[in-house]
Amino acid sequence: MKLTQNDSPLRDNKRIKTFFRKIWNTPALLWGMIMLFLLIGIAILAPVISPYDPSKQDLFAILQPPSVKHWIGTDQLGRDLFARLIYAARTDLTIMVLAEVIPFCTGVLLGMLAGYYGKWVDTIITLFTDTFIAFPFYLIVIIVAFATGAGQQGIYITFILVGWIVFARVIKGLSASFRKQEWIAAAQTLGLPGYKIILRHLLPNVLPQAIIVLMTDMVGLLVAIVTLGYLGIGIAPPTPDWGTMISDGQSFITTAWWLSTIPGCAVVYTGIALSLIGDGLADIWRRK
Amino acid sequence: MSIALKVENITVSYGNFIALDNVSLEFQEHTTLGLVGESGSGKSTLARVIAGLILPDEGQILLGSQTLSRKRSREQHKMIQMVFQNPDSSLNPKHTIRQILAEGLLFHNIVRHSQVENRCRELLFRVHLDESSLDRYPHEFSGGQRQRIALARALSVEPSILIADEPTSALDVSVQLSMLELLNTLKAELNLTMLFISHDLGVINAISDTVAVMRHGKLVEINQKERFFSHPETAYSYELLSAVPKMPISNR
Amino acid sequence: MTSINPILKIENLTLGTKTNHNLVSNVNLTVEPGESIGLVGESGSGKTLTLRSILGLLPPGIKQLSGNIKNNGNCAMIFQNPLGALDPLCPVVSQLAEVVYYRQKVTHKASRTIALELLESLGLPDSLKQTDRYPSQLSGGQCQRIVIAMALACKPSILLCDEPTTALDVTVQQQIIDIIKSLQRELGFAIVFVTHNLAIASSMCSRLCVMKEGKIIEQGETLELLQNPQNPYTQMLIHSVLPLPDIERSVDLCP
Numbered sequence: 001m002k003l004t005q006n007d008s009p010l011r012d013n014k015r016i017k018t019f020f021r022k023i024w025n026t027p028a029l030l031w032g033m034i035m036l037f038l039l040i041g042i043a044i045l046a047p048v049i050s051p052y053d054p055s056k057q058d059l060f061a062i063l064q065p066p067s068v069k070h071w072i073g074t075d076q077l078g079r080d081l082f083a084r085l086i087y088a089a090r091t092d093l094t095i096m097v098l099a100e101v102i103p104f105c106t107g108v109l110l111g112m113l114a115g116y117y118g119k120w121v122d123t124i125i126t127l128f129t130d131t132f133i134a135f136p137f138y139l140i141v142i143i144v145a146f147a148t149g150a151g152q153q154g155i156y157i158t159f160i161l162v163g164w165i166v167f168a169r170v171i172k173g174l175s176a177s178f179r180k181q182e183w184i185a186a187a188q189t190l191g192l193p194g195y196k197i198i199l200r201h202l203l204p205n206v207l208p209q210a211i212i213v214l215m216t217d218m219v220g221l222l223v224a225i226v227t228l229g230y231l232g233i234g235i236a237p238p239t240p241d242w243g244t245m246i247s248d249g250q251s252f253i254t255t256a257w258w259l260s261t262i263p264g265c266a267v268v269y270t271g272i273a274l275s276l277i278g279d280g281l282a283d284i285w286r287r288k
Numbered sequence: 289m290s291i292a293l294k295v296e297n298i299t300v301s302y303g304n305f306i307a308l309d310n311v312s313l314e315f316q317e318h319t320t321l322g323l324v325g326e327s328g329s330g331k332s333t334l335a336r337v338i339a340g341l342i343l344p345d346e347g348q349i350l351l352g353s354q355t356l357s358r359k360r361s362r363e364q365h366k367m368i369q370m371v372f373q374n375p376d377s378s379l380n381p382k383h384t385i386r387q388i389l390a391e392g393l394l395f396h397n398i399v400r401h402s403q404v405e406n407r408c409r410e411l412l413f414r415v416h417l418d419e420s421s422l423d424r425y426p427h428e429f430s431g432g433q434r435q436r437i438a439l440a441r442a443l444s445v446e447p448s449i450l451i452a453d454e455p456t457s458a459l460d461v462s463v464q465l466s467m468l469e470l471l472n473t474l475k476a477e478l479n480l481t482m483l484f485i486s487h488d489l490g491v492i493n494a495i496s497d498t499v500a501v502m503r504h505g506k507l508v509e510i511n512q513k514e515r516f517f518s519h520p521e522t523a524y525s526y527e528l529l530s531a532v533p534k535m536p537i538s539n540r
Numbered sequence: 541m542t543s544i545n546p547i548l549k550i551e552n553l554t555l556g557t558k559t560n561h562n563l564v565s566n567v568n569l570t571v572e573p574g575e576s577i578g579l580v581g582e583s584g585s586g587k588t589l590t591l592r593s594i595l596g597l598l599p600p601g602i603k604q605l606s607g608n609i610k611n612n613g614n615c616a617m618i619f620q621n622p623l624g625a626l627d628p629l630c631p632v633v634s635q636l637a638e639v640v641y642y643r644q645k646v647t648h649k650a651s652r653t654i655a656l657e658l659l660e661s662l663g664l665p666d667s668l669k670q671t672d673r674y675p676s677q678l679s680g681g682q683c684q685r686i687v688i689a690m691a692l693a694c695k696p697s698i699l700l701c702d703e704p705t706t707a708l709d710v711t712v713q714q715q716i717i718d719i720i721k722s723l724q725r726e727l728g729f730a731i732v733f734v735t736h737n738l739a740i741a742s743s744m745c746s747r748l749c750v751m752k753e754g755k756i757i758e759q760g761e762t763l764e765l766l767q768n769p770q771n772p773y774t775q776m777l778i779h780s781v782l783p784l785p786d787i788e789r790s791v792d793l794c795p
Contacts, residue, residue: 182373182378183380185370186441186442188341189339189442190395191364191366191396192395200391205381461582461738461777461781465780465782490782493783517784519788527711529787531713532710533737533739534739535739535742535778537763
């Protein structure tokens with residue numbers, strides 16, 4: 001280990017440069033981020049760049065193939081598909097992010113508690129994780145959807161109920177192994193209370209792995225949202241959503257294949273972007 | 289000289305395995321007790337019991353005149369600090385050196401908030417490290433430097449007892465000597481009582497005033513250093529001393 | 541010592557990574573049959589890499605950039621972490637028998653017999669003959685003896701030792717060193733012994749090579765080197781060995 005030269009004013013610059021160089025040297029992360037930023041950019045700018053209103057129907061121009069006027073064509077009600085696609089991106093991405101917030105926080109917290117304290121705390125939390133994980137995810141979603149009515153709230157509720165489990169399990173294992181490290185013992189010798197050790201010492205060390213799990217989980221969540229939309233119990237029309245678009249286009253698969261395929265590709269694109277970012281981050285943190 | 293710390297009848301067992309079997313020890317103030325033993329002897333367990341990291345099944349520890357309760361107070365924690373064996377895992381990899389050193393200072397109110405930066409610099413200076421280290425992360429330092437930072441952290445809260453659990457075992461020989469000298473210097477300057485654990489008898493000889501030998505969780509022998517090395521009293525101690533590989537020449 | 545036919549000859553060995561960082565530079569080493577050479581140095585000195593390059597066991601990313609290694613006999617290696625060198629899921633006698641089977645090209649039954657003989661010569665308990673045990677059920681010292689037995693099963697002319705005693709207790713250390721020495725007397729193989737412990741190296745080896753940062757900075761006969769070290773780094777290493785006072789007399793010792 002060599003001591004790096006320390007010039008204070010240049011130091012921050014150097015850190016930023018190292019940060020960017022790391023991303024540049026990790027192709028997975030680089031491409032994933034480019035893809036994701038592109039997607040987010042388009043989604044944010046949807047009202048600006050969309051050539052048409054996504055709900056505007058034009059019954060004289062139904063089922064048009066891709067053309068100059070309608071870049072990806074139109075659906076069975078004459079709505080411009082490109083407009084619907086990018087507005088759907090907004091819907092789906094928003095749900096994907098928001099639905100993860102609470103499960104992520106609770107999952108990481110419970111995982112750290114279970115891993116750090118062990119014994120009965122671990123037993124109780126594991127009891128919950130093992131019970132909930134026994135139920136198939138889609139079963140719970142459908143039950144909740146029927147109970148609360150179709151729509152976004154079904155997804156949010158289900159995810160708050162069971163989405164935390166995957167985080168809790170991973171972070172628990174990680175916390176339990178960090179627990180044996182001597183820097184935790186040093187903090188305990190100083191007399192720091194458990195909660196301070198967990199928040200100040202453990203959290204910064206488990207966060208990288210938690211984020212990687214988050215990326216993968218978001219892909220799964222996106223597929224869940226799309227599947228529910230496809231099944232008709234997801235987001236209600238006329239809000240555009242990739243799932244309902246795929247479902248709507250089903251009957252026209254032989255004649256107007258682009259109706260289902262293009263939204264499907266959008267889902268795949270998002271999934272790849274997130275997975276690449278997750279991979280890239282794992283690479284960087286493993287190297288360090 | 290008075291007794292700084294007293295360990296009375298400490299027993300620790302994990303199921304059927306007895307890690308510590310009725311161990312009693314006394315630490316004279318301002319001296320270094322060298323604890324030696326092979327793996328499984330219980331020396332690290334004893335260190336952790338004294339530091340408050342492991343609760344004994346039986347027995348108690350007296351710090352000066354007060355008995356340390358099972359849940360120690362902040363003040364009691366402050367009095368006994370520890371330096372660990374593995375430099376790779378004794379510092380939180382996600383914290384800067386400043387954070388590492390300031391933590392104890394702030395938690396125990398050793399100095400006012402405004403004085404923390406200065407005190408951190410002094411602490412580093414005392415272990416022969418530059419103040420520019422404050423902004424850096426542990427992985428940017430060598431093993432020896434990390435041990436010195438760990439030492440600075442332990443000493444930041446002004447303990448009266450320092451436990452060193454094989455602090456030089458993972459270091460290169462060239463660095464080992466300087467670390468031992470540093471420990472000796474600081475111990476004298478700060479009037480510490482030290483428990484130094486090692487499996488290396490050469491190191492024990494260099495640093496201890498008193499030597500204690502442990503085996504299979506029991507205290508086998510305890511004696512003044514000179515007497516221990518020249519006239520070991522038990523067969524096991526003799527076995528340990530004879531097993532140390534010796535240089536074919538005198539190197540002093 | 542004039543060499544007629546050295547058992548191992550390393551000439552101008554340079555090992556490095558793709559980024560042109562040389563981990564070992566220009567190492568020259570000759571080992572005569574039956575000789576013991578100590579490679580002494582601290583971490584990062586390149587001693588382990590040099591040893592591993594003899595068997596071609598370099599870690600990924602590190603290549604031999606120049607020089608050659610001439611090997612006139614069988615090599616076998618024993619490692620630092622005895623538990624890590626054994627398959628945790630395979631009982632030890634079976635592991636040893638497997639090595640014998642493949643290296644000595646005998647039948648399965650014969651390989652088991654030879655394995656048990658080897659274990660006996662290494663002082664392992666007879667109980668192993670009745671019930672085979674897993675590495676995790678044995679102590680560090682016992683595992684290291686198994687590893688030595690596996691090395692011997694290859695009937696080596698050179699035994700490469702990569703800090704085999706560092707992870708062991710001092711009393712066990714002594715036993716392992718004694719075993720290696722007596723086996724060497726009996727079977728006549730050469731030894732290349734890598735260690736950071738100068739005391740062990742000088743008790744085992746007739747010649748020492750001191751390595752620092754990838755280069756051999758001094759080498760010579762053990763006693764000569766220790767009494768008249770030329771290089772300041774060697775002098776520093778010698779001075780770092782903390783001496784023990786002599787035991788004056790052995791008393792009536794209580795057990």
